[in-house]
Amino acid sequence: MNHEPFTRLDENLINQSWQPGPKEYAAALPEQNRIDINFARLLDGKVCLVTGASEGIGYEIAHLYAQHGAKLIITARRENVLEKAAQQIRDDFPGTEVTPVVADAASSEDASRVMALITEKYGRLDTIVNNAGVGDQWRIEYVPDEIIDQMIDTNLKGPMYYCREAMKIMLKQNYGNIVNVASVNGVRPMCGPAYCSSKGGLITLTKNIAIRCAGTNIHCNALCPAFTVTPLSLRQEDTKSGGLAPEGSDMIPIIHNRTIRNMPTFPIDQAMLALFLGSDMSRAISGQVIVCDNAQFL
Secondary structure (H helix, E strand, C coil): CCCCCCCCCCHHHCCCCCCCCHHHHHHHHHHHCCCCCCCCCCCCCCEEEECCCCCHHHHHHHHHHHHCCCEEEEEECCHHHHHHHHHHHHHHCCCCCEEEEECCCCCHHHHHHHHHHHHHHCCCCCEEEECCCCCCCECCCCCCHHHHHHHHHHHHHHHHHHHHHHHHHHHHHCCEEEEEECCHHHCCCCCCHHHHHHHHHHHHHHHHHHHHCCCCCEEEEEEEECCECCHHHHHHHCCCCCCCCCCCCECHHHHHHHCCCCCCECHHHHHHHHHHHHCHHHCCCCCCEEEECCCCCC
């Protein structure tokens, strides 16, 4: 696809009131209406960062991105699990460039370090998927301070750090896709209050970035999974044998009474949406909040 900006797509003109007229639109139509996409390899040669990619949704996104030709940088905190994930991707798609980087999604310093590595290695960043996150099921009257801090630090401040650093690269190249993995609980908040608040904040951050980037070739959208069968979600559902929601202080019964639980989603469902949002197929979509829940939360 042509990444050159249309006449009005000048980052310096974003906050000016000038609007193109019929002549400008007519002149741009032949070029802008031409789509050059390899649908078998939607990310061929694109440099893509996926955080929290050692397992679950993040791993499935990275795996699908590799299948579509991406040059991958994947992050997680556990080095052994991350290295195993990277090797599996290489084994499944020989020749794929996969760079695993141990990093904390909640660390401003790590975000800067990861982006510096990407800049040095590739000199560009085409897509970032802010997937790393944690969950909670505490009811408001019981939620501890440390849970509140953890949810906000990892689920909201972390993506903000990574978006901030990614934008420094993307604005220079006037191109990029930002996919923030939020949650249906940012729209219909039925998990723990700290988790829901952090994901609602991430949705607001997504819209703010989209407004900031209006008039450029940078797009930012929120992908909102509902209950997805992953190791983390299964641990959250476990209230009786050391799970993440201690019995007697969790939101699980409330969620079960108010949602349709017989048709969960799986990581590949979220990955397919992330592929769409991270590729040029979604070039006219920005600032959107897209729920992938198989109608669980209707």
